[in-house]
Amino acid sequence: MRRVSRTAVAGAATVSLALALSACGGTSTEASSSTPDTEGDKGLAIAYDIGGKGDQSFNDAAFAGLERAKKEFGYDTKDIEPTEGETDADKEQRLVSLAKQGYNPVVGVGYAYATAVKAAAEQYPDTTFGIVDDSTIQLKNVADLVFSEEQASYLAGVAAAKSTDTNVVGFIGGVDIPLIHKFQAGFEQGVKDTDPKVEVLTQYLTQTAEEGGFSSPDKGKTAAEGQLEKKADVLYAAAGLSGQGVIEAAETDQVWAIGVDSDQYKQEALAKYKDRILTSATKDVAKAVYNLAKSVEDGKPESGIVRGDLKTGEVGLADSNPKFKSDSELQEAIETAKEKIISGEIKVKTS
Structure with missing residues (x-):
């Protein structure tokens, strides 16, 4: 009652x-x-x-x-x-x-x-x-x-740095706003703390949400293709529905995509791309x-x-992809970073 x-x-x-x-x-x-x-x-x-x-x-x-x-x-x-x-x-x-x-x-x-x-x-x-x-x-x-999206994004950055073969990874934000800057900041910090030699390409789809930055898979795909041409082989998108285009482009080129918010490996609409979804930076909305x-x-x-946040378990990385889950070196790096963030040893940037 x-x-x-x-x-x-x-x-x-x-x-x-x-x-x-x-x-x-x-x-x-x-x-x-x-x-x-x-x-x-x-x-x-x-x-x-x-x-x-x-x-x-x-x-x-x-x-x-x-x-x-x-x-x-x-x-x-x-x-x-x-x-x-x-x-x-x-x-x-x-x-x-x-x-x-x-x-x-x-x-x-x-x-x-x-x-x-x-x-x-x-x-x-x-x-x-x-x-x-x-x-x-x-x-x-x-x-x-x-x-604390920046914390999950930091772990995504660790995963990207550990998974790249070209030493170039990409971040694609839906709209250029402070909320999405948190995703970018955490991701870049995680990449650089893991391997300073890895380059991070960054692009925002639109300046305002009204322009379709969160709702245009075609915009996400075009941005991803541009980063792929620059040799990026791991793409992380914080772009809502537009991120589907990023994942599609990653699958076409057989590189890694990192999903966002939900465990996108499990999403039915993305099933045909799931083998190229390395992990997802989740927040338990x-x-x-x-x-x-x-x-x-x-x-x-x-x-x-x-x-x-990470401490409450409401942000983190999904481990549905067996290739991601079975990579012991990658899992150890992520777990170490997670523990340091929770303890306060690592302070993750938000901008």
């Missing part, structure tokens, strides 16, 4: 929305101004980031967390796709609609939801909201689900989303910054 009260939602929402309507004419919030439908006992709802469900990466991991919560708690869940060219107001309306329908918690998947989550959470103080990959919202009913749902279910909702 869920123990989170929603009795105060209607009054708080009415006041907040009345102010919003007077300020902006009611164009984006008018549909939310009625008394919320709190009938039933609805659970976790998620709103996807750019790329949507089926990215074999970030969004699919969030969906896995939703599916686990749905199965375990036996309640209604909902997941909603993004729309092309949407605004912060569109995102806010989406989250408000979910809260209004009685879903709790409501999670925005990706830093792009920061403005919308903050606005929706202020309107619905008795609903718990979560946001993945953002640590800027300081509200009592918001959990900032963040990860599924676990973070599920844990938030469980905290609400238990009546003790998470809030504030909730961080996953």
Whole structure:
């Protein structure tokens, strides 16, 4: 039985929305101004980031967390796709609609939801909201689900340096933003600490997410082909759906790719490329989303910054590829680096 009260939602929402309507004419919030439908006992709802469900990466991991919560708690869940060219107001309306329908918690998947989550959470103080990959919202009913991506990327750098035959490896970032800089910084540090002679090629696909940096496999493939021409034989992409193009290019040239966020070796849509996916730098978005749902279910909702790192086991390297797992020298190097990061002997850069 869920123990989170929603009795105060209607009054708080009415006041907040009345102010919003007077300020902006009611164009984006008018549909939310009625008394919320709190009938039933609805659970976790998620709103996807750019790329949507089926990215074999970030969004699919969030969906896995939703599916686990749905199965375990036996309640209604909902997941909603993004729309092309949407605004912060569109995102806010989406989250408000979910809260209004009685879903709790409501999670925005990706830093792009920061403005919308903050606005929706202020309107619905008795609903718990979560946001993945953002640590800027300081509200009592918001959990900032963040990860030490740089730590997993460092281990990916160790793997790349140990696996290259050409002494050239590549990093491809989806969008040139601080979040993706963490992946690059950790990867480069891991490579250089392992073998200073290895060159790291770096390329970002776009300057903004709206240009398709996280949702364009063709852009990822073109960037990868450019790095392959420069003799890179291990490619690491932190680019969401665009990373599929990088993996495809790696398979075509029979070089190594390193996946990201989810264990991409296991992804059905990438099955024909999996023999060239050496490993994946994972972050357990599924676990973070599920844990938030469980905290609400238990009546003790998470809030504030909730961080996953190597120590908690929520970032790391996947070992599904038998070739990766059976390489004892590589495994020893990775385990040594992991222990040093956890102990603090290695400080991984974030930029």
